[in-house]
Amino acid sequence: MNTLGGLEIEDFSVGMKATFSKTITEADIVLFSGVSGDNNAVHINHEFAQATPFSGRIAHGMLTASVISAAIANKLPGPGAIYLNQSLNFRAPVRPGDTVHATVTVKEVLAEKRRVLLETTCMVRGQTVIDGEALVKVGSAHAAARPAASAVSH
Amino acid sequence: MNTLGGLEIEDFSVGMKATFSKTITEADIVLFSGVSGDNNAVHINHEFAQATPFSGRIAHGMLTASVISAAIANKLPGPGAIYLNQSLNFRAPVRPGDTVHATVTVKEVLAEKRRVLLETTCMVRGQTVIDGEALVKVGSAHAAARPAASAVSH
Numbered sequence: 001m002n003t004l005g006g007l008e009i010e011d012f013s014v015g016m017k018a019t020f021s022k023t024i025t026e027a028d029i030v031l032f033s034g035v036s037g038d039n040n041a042v043h044i045n046h047e048f049a050q051a052t053p054f055s056g057r058i059a060h061g062m063l064t065a066s067v068i069s070a071a072i073a074n075k076l077p078g079p080g081a082i083y084l085n086q087s088l089n090f091r092a093p094v095r096p097g098d099t100v101h102a103t104v105t106v107k108e109v110l111a112e113k114r115r116v117l118l119e120t121t122c123m124v125r126g127q128t129v130i131d132g133e134a135l136v137k138v139g140s141a142h143a144a145a146r147p148a149a150s151a152v153s154h
Numbered sequence: 155m156n157t158l159g160g161l162e163i164e165d166f167s168v169g170m171k172a173t174f175s176k177t178i179t180e181a182d183i184v185l186f187s188g189v190s191g192d193n194n195a196v197h198i199n200h201e202f203a204q205a206t207p208f209s210g211r212i213a214h215g216m217l218t219a220s221v222i223s224a225a226i227a228n229k230l231p232g233p234g235a236i237y238l239n240q241s242l243n244f245r246a247p248v249r250p251g252d253t254v255h256a257t258v259t260v261k262e263v264l265a266e267k268r269r270v271l272l273e274t275t276c277m278v279r280g281q282t283v284i285d286g287e288a289l290v291k292v293g294s295a296h297a298a299a300r301p302a303a304s305a306v307s308h
Contacts, residue, residue, distance in 0.1 A: 001189070004195075020191060022190075022191045024224040027189075028188075028189040030267065031185045031188065031189050032186075032189050034182075034185065035182040035185050035186050035189070035217060035220065036176075036217075036220035036221060036223055036224050037174060037176045037221060037224035037228070038220065038223045038224035038227045038228065039224075039227075040227040040228075041158070041233065042231060056180070060220070060223060061223065061237045061240075062219060062220045062222075062223040063190075063215065063217060065216075065222075065240075066186070066189065066190035066192065066216045067190060068192050068216075069189060069190055069192045069214060069215065069216040070191035070192035070193075073192045073193075074191070074192065074193070074194075079194060079195065083244050084243070084244060085217050085241065085242055085243045085244060085286075086215075086216075086241070086242045086244075087218075087240070087241045087242075088239055088240045088241075088242075089238070089239045090237050090238060090239060090240075096236070107294060108190075115170075132239075133273075136191075146226075
């Protein structure tokens with residue numbers, strides 16, 4: 001474990017997992033429209049969205065995906081990880097009020113490169129709404145000179 | 155073009171591109187921390203972030219990536235597209251005040267499946283900060299029964 005409480009490469013084994021959960025509220029959708037610039041009618045216009053097959057407004061896919069970012073930053077590996085890449089498959093819509101459970105599971109530990117491949121899944125009421133993978137870089141307890149970059153995360 | 159002003163499968167050709175740009179402000183970073191649940195110190199704690207190799211706070215990678223979502227929803231294909239998947243390679247940090255230019259470029263048109271593969275790149279001052287690909291589904295002007303789902307986007 002590093003000085004920030006995040007995991008280092010020696011701490012990982014395949015199958016380890018952690019979950020961060022967050023309810024996606026009306027406020028989150030409005031604020032995400034603002035921070036992203038994505039003001040698609042299906043997110044912000046109730047009358048329009050009611051006439052679509054979703055019968056109502058839905059959350060931005062990238063808003064739901066952002067809960068994965070929180071799972072990585074807060075839980076596994078936790079502080080100190082560097083986010084290298086993320087793949088996202090959008091499987092089903094998320095509605096205001098839905099609670100998203102983002103679970104990250106260690107799929108592969110690349111010890112020499114200090115990289116960890118994670119399966120990343122977002123679920124709502126037991127249904128997968130997003131799946132994909134993330135690659136993160138972490139520090140090492142045994143590194144002669146631990147790279148300063150291990151203290152940060154995107 | 156569909157009734158919402160978004161592009162249909164017949165409108166696409168390889169090489170078409172569009173850019174949506176957005177400045178990532180201090181407010182965006184604070185709000186994104188709230189909507190995502192990702193309160194990593196490197197995003198919200200100036201004193202901590204100054205001691206990292208970034209010498210200051212940086213934006214969440216997924217916040218920068220959300221500008222791609224806006225480029226897809228607002229520009230290419232525009233309203234009516236369904237976001238199927240997205241890959242993201244985080245290449246460099248983005249700081250408060252940086253203007254992100256998200257460019258989507260048509261890489262492949264899968265006419266039968268009405269899917270379009272897009273190259274997606276975020277740049278700041280000419281440097282790539284994120285690259286990757288997106289797959290989106292769009293409607294068809296020639297579909298006998300245009301699927302209702304073509305009116306929505308995640």
